Amino acid sequence: MDKSPASVIREEIRGIAAYHVPDSTGMVKLDAMENPYGLPSDLTQEIGRLAAQAGLNRYPDPTARALKVRLRQAMQIPDAMEILLGNGSDELIQMLALAVNKPGAVLLGVEPSFVMFRMIAAFVGLRYVGVPLTADFGLDLSALQEAIRAHRPALTFLAYPNNPTGNLFDAAAVERVAEVSPGLVVVDEAYHAFAGKSLLPQLARHPNLLVMRTLSKLGLAGLRLGLLIGRVEWLAELDKLRLPYNINVLTQTVAECVLSRGDLLEKQAAAIRSERARVLGRLAALHGIRPFPSDANFILFRVANANTVFATLKAHGILIKNVSGSHPMLAECLRVTVGAPEENERFLEALCASVPCAA
Helix, strand or coil: CCCCCHHHHCHHHCCCCCCCCCCCCCCCECCCCCCCCCCCCHHHHHHHHEEEEEEEECCCCCHHHHHHHHHHHHHCCCCCEEEEECCCCHHHHHHHHCCCCCCCEEEEEEEECCCHHHHHHHHHEEEEEEEEEECCCCCHHHHHHHHHHHHCCEEEEEEEECCCCCCCCCCCHHHHHHCCCEEEEEEEECCHHCCCCHHHHHHHHHCCCEEECCCCCHHEEEEEEEEEEEEEHHHHHHHHHCCCCCCHHHHHHHHHHHHHHHHHHHHHHHHHHHHHHHHHHHHHHCCCCCCCCCCCEEEEEEEEHHHHHEEEEEEHHEEECCCCCHHHHHHHHHEEEECCCCHHHHHHHHHHHHHHHHH
């Protein structure tokens, strides 16, 4: 009797690689789009006091009512829209994929984009269809509309701004996708704090449009908190797939506390936006490097011999993301998170030492 994984685990699961997170010990970590800034001591002391008082022996509020109120205030979520919370955006993506997975259902995305859209489709057994972006990483609206007509997707994901390219898609084109789609269209606004634009105001116009956000890029990546925003009739159905007590006591307590300091979060986001502009300018001035415009907290750039440059940066103690082999449109591309000024300087110095023509 065969008792190996091959006899039990689905073939499509055995055929994919697990999401890899590299060891960053001792490195300047600029590979994961994290906020480089910590919290001030008065806020960490308050968090410590609240954590000490938290009832860890009891299950958390299953609906996180107080946290939802704070999120609604902090993100100016329309009163008519409901909120569904997830253990990071990844759990929400998986809930959505599970909910629509009828026989023959399709999940539609664009390429290149956030890898978890495609991976989670494989996890749950949904057929995935990816539509290539244009040469400048914009939406190919005609190709998208043709794919929607041909495949009738139950679920479509569009990242706004897109990862790993960093650009905002044309908002009118995104709305057009919602208009012609028979299923749900989810706009992932993970980087909304750095973009200055959102499709939240358009939720009332499109009954099948949802907006997804996360607190990870705001400096709370360790909490793993994502939220889905949309009409109650959709979120009531999706809530049936949410595992009980999925948002733990400490996440609810800490997130509610930190979100009360909107001034601090905006100050940090503004500092990152300022550094983004500075680093973009420095990269653009270097010979042999082509940075792409970014509305996120990272920058995609193309350089000859990207694999060698990535390895050399790593040898200098700088960890960024090598996306060169992930999609043909990203050939010879690397992605760097915008860090604190001193981190960005170390990256730029190491890059100049890695690229002979970057003088």
